Amino acid sequence: MIDVQRLRVWQAVVASGSVHAAARHLGYTPSTVSQHVKLLARETGLVLATRVGRGIEPTAAGLRLAEEGSEVISSLGRLDHVVSDLRDGRTDHLSIACFASVAQTWVPEVAERLRHELPGVVLEVSISEPHGGRGRRAPDLEVASEAPDEAGSTGAAFVRHDLGLDPFVVALPVGHRLASADEVRVAELADETWIDNVVYDSPTLRILVEACRAAGFQPQFAARCDDHQATLGLVAAGLGITGLPSLAAHRLPDGVVAVPLVDPVPQRRIVANQRHLTAHTRASAVALEALQQLATQVRE
Known part of the structure; x- marks a missing residue:
């Protein structure tokens, strides 16, 4: 069975870039770190590193072991968490x-x-x-x-x-021509400047883009922000508009209004x-x- 502490030390060597750097980070001596690495190599039967000048360089096998070992160490971390809860009387x-x-x-x-x-x-x-x-x-x-x-x-x-379903709204600056409307048809936003509040591909972004396509246009994004609250701040600053589920528009900053979208009604x-x-x-x-x-x- 692989010694977990030796695995942790090896991960520190890989992450730190050298035995001496890992020793500083762990509070060990370089000789102690080197001994852990040698024993881990013996346990696994793998060549973990090769000598390069006065230092070492992890082999492909060594890198793979460090990467795969993260899951084991994470699982032990979760177990430590459970033990801590039980020791403190927290059983649920x-x-x-x-x-x-x-x-x-x-x-x-x-x-x-x-x-x-x-x-x-x-x-x-x-x-x-x-x-x-x-x-x-x-x-x-x-x-x-x-x-x-x-x-x-x-x-x-x-x-x-x-x-259940969560319908989308459009977030607009208070001075926008549609800010006082009871609802906004998606097609009315064809010429607007949009701000993406997702950045990465997600169901939310796909739903909004599909609604725009159904209304006959492709939204033109002038900015992308991976946080809907930060995006609403950009809307308040007048950089553009954004479409988002009503739940995400629960707390609007000053200077922003949210109006339901229709024809079609995008929803998640x-x-x-x-x-x-x-x-x-x-x-x-x-x-x-x-x-x-x-x-x-x-x-x-």
């Missing part, structure tokens, strides 16, 4: 993975419900990030968005709960994927019920 926890607008608008109310009904529960929230980092728990609930016409693809480890489906292994827990049930009730408010 809930991990939620979600996108930013859910974290800002729904998670505080979910947390309040949990605090009221299960005062000892430990809540962990991951926003727009994959789970698997050191100490991070696998999600008990994943809140995700998808296009309404997409076939849901929940993995075998989860049970899917449809929370919000789903909650509940992990089978923890679905029986009271924490998971309470959080799911809270999410379902909050989603009902969006539809009303």
Whole structure:
């Protein structure tokens, strides 16, 4: 069995670029680091590094071992987290993975419900990030968005709960010609300057672009920002307009108004994927019920 501490030391050598640098970062002597590396090479039967001048250079096998070892160390980090909770008397926890607008608008109310009904529960929230980092728990609930016409693809480890549809609005500066309208036809925005609030390909961006294409034009983006709140700040500054789900427009900065979009009505489906292994827990049930009730408010 591979010694985990030696694996950690080897990862430090690869990340630091040298034995001496790794020794400084870890608080070890260079000879101690070198000894860990030699023992790890003996354990694995691999050539981890080759001598280059007065230093070493990781081999392809050494780099692969350092990379693959991250998953093992992350798993041990999660186990450390569990042990810490048990030692401190915290025997229940809930991990939620979600996108930013859910974290800002729904998670505080979910947390309040949990605090009221299960005062000892430990809540962990991951926003727009994959789970698997050191100490991070696998999600008990994943809140995700998808296009309404997409076939849901929940993995075998989860049970899917449809929370409903979230229609889009257009965010406009207060002085915009359409700012006082009750609703805006998508075609009326064909000549506008747009600001992308996603940057990376996502269901939200695809839904908006498809709505524009259905109205006969391709949106022209003058700026891209990977945060919808920062994007709304750019709208307030007059750099352009943006289209986003109504949940993401829950908190508008001064100088911005949100108007519903029609013809067509772009909308996303919000789903909650509940992990089978923890679905029986009271924490998971309470959080799911809270999410379902909050989603009902969006539809009303």
